[in-house]
Amino acid sequence: MKSRFLSLAVDLYGCPNRCLHCWLGHMPNLPMEPEADAWIVERFQPYFDRIAFYSWLREPDFCPDYRARWERDKALSVNAVPERFELASFWHLVRDPDYVRFLKELNVKCVQLSFFGLEQTTDRYVGRRGAFRELLRATEILLENGICPRWQGFLNEENRLELVELLHLSRELELSRRCQEIGGTFRFFVHEGSCDGENRKLYPIRITRDHIPETLLPFYLDADRLQTEAELCEKWKDDPSHISFPQGEELVLYVSNRYELFFNYTHMRPEWAVGNLKTEPVEELLRRIEQQDTPALRTAREISLGELVRRWGDPDSERVFDEGDYRIYLLNRQLENQT
Numbered sequence: 001m002k003s004r005f006l007s008l009a010v011d012l013y014g015c016p017n018r019c020l021h022c023w024l025g026h027m028p029n030l031p032m033e034p035e036a037d038a039w040i041v042e043r044f045q046p047y048f049d050r051i052a053f054y055s056w057l058r059e060p061d062f063c064p065d066y067r068a069r070w071e072r073d074k075a076l077s078v079n080a081v082p083e084r085f086e087l088a089s090f091w092h093l094v095r096d097p098d099y100v101r102f103l104k105e106l107n108v109k110c111v112q113l114s115f116f117g118l119e120q121t122t123d124r125y126v127g128r129r130g131a132f133r134e135l136l137r138a139t140e141i142l143l144e145n146g147i148c149p150r151w152q153g154f155l156n157e158e159n160r161l162e163l164v165e166l167l168h169l170s171r172e173l174e175l176s177r178r179c180q181e182i183g184g185t186f187r188f189f190v191h192e193g194s195c196d197g198e199n200r201k202l203y204p205i206r207i208t209r210d211h212i213p214e215t216l217l218p219f220y221l222d223a224d225r226l227q228t229e230a231e232l233c234e235k236w237k238d239d240p241s242h243i244s245f246p247q248g249e250e251l252v253l254y255v256s257n258r259y260e261l262f263f264n265y266t267h268m269r270p271e272w273a274v275g276n277l278k279t280e281p282v283e284e285l286l287r288r289i290e291q292q293d294t295p296a297l298r299t300a301r302e303i304s305l306g307e308l309v310r311r312w313g314d315p316d317s318e319r320v321f322d323e324g325d326y327r328i329y330l331l332n333r334q335l336e337n338q339t
């Protein structure tokens with residue numbers, strides 16, 4: 001364990017949005033104790049040589065003093081520096097003129113912004129009125145400051161035509177030319193998103209292959225990986241293997257604002273929790289991590305992929321998935337039924 005690189009992402013400040021596609025699932029923004037960050041790192045420090053500490057796992061920099069916070073995240077990290085991942089808070093971008101300067105100082109070259117269609121649809125999906133206009137304003141602020149926006153669109157049956165309009169809007173705004181002028185590249189892409197957390201509720205309107213607008217095909221993220229649910233059911237219906245979650249050299253752990261510990265895949269629901277840092281010894285939590293001893297991972301070992309498909313797959317569905325997302329979808333269907 002000691003040689004593994006640990007990334008700890010703690011939900012210290014929450015998120016201003018409540019996106020309908022949020023794969024983590026909606027959680028209340030609850031304050032943590034003032035010294036929670038150092039206390040959490042101290043729990044793990046005896047067991048890892050390198051730790052990158054992140055004070056966010058939802059909206060990055062969503063805290064009053066993001067400069068001091070960034071310095072503290074770096075100071076709490078052990079033999080490591082936290083990354084930026086081309087993500088930023090569009091909440092701050094449109095409210096605080098100093099925020100974009102902060103991003104510049106960090107040498108941020110590109111920031112990803114998420115859309116769900118045009119104004120009304122994006123506002124509804126983000127969960128607050130004005131979000132679409134904020135995303136457009138954030139785009140302008142980034143460009144004015146030499147940072148390229150990257151637009152991602154989450155595609156489903158409801159918004160497929162609006163995402164075509166969104167592509168047209170990006171052309172009207174000449175985002176490609178304007179990004180080139182500042183030495184970068186504008187990227188627009190769409191995809192179907194995973195099918196867990198809040199996005200699980202959008203299964204009924206998940207996009208089907210023949211409904212992906214032709215105009216969007218060149219912008220579809222890794223379109224060749226897509227398969228329909230029917231194809232995956234056929235492929236796996238007799239598969240005796242089990243869904244596995246191989247652990248590499250890097251271990252990424254999420255810590256909720258109630259100190260519950262999770263791996264960094266799928267939603268943060270009780271069946272996926274490793275345990276609670278406040279109430280359980282860290283040695284026991286590390287054992288569960290090493291042995292993948294959590295309710296969800298035990299279920300994954302008990303029920304074969306073929307059995308999951310036979311129980312929960314729809315062999316007539318043309319909805320598209322990538323393989324990894326569909327495996328998790330099936331396992332979560334099983335877990336929903338057990339709880």
Ligand code: SF4
Pocket residue numbers: 015016017018019021022023024057058059
């Ligand atoms: S998807 Fe991201 S921005 Fe939206 S609610 Fe979830 S954490 Fe917040």
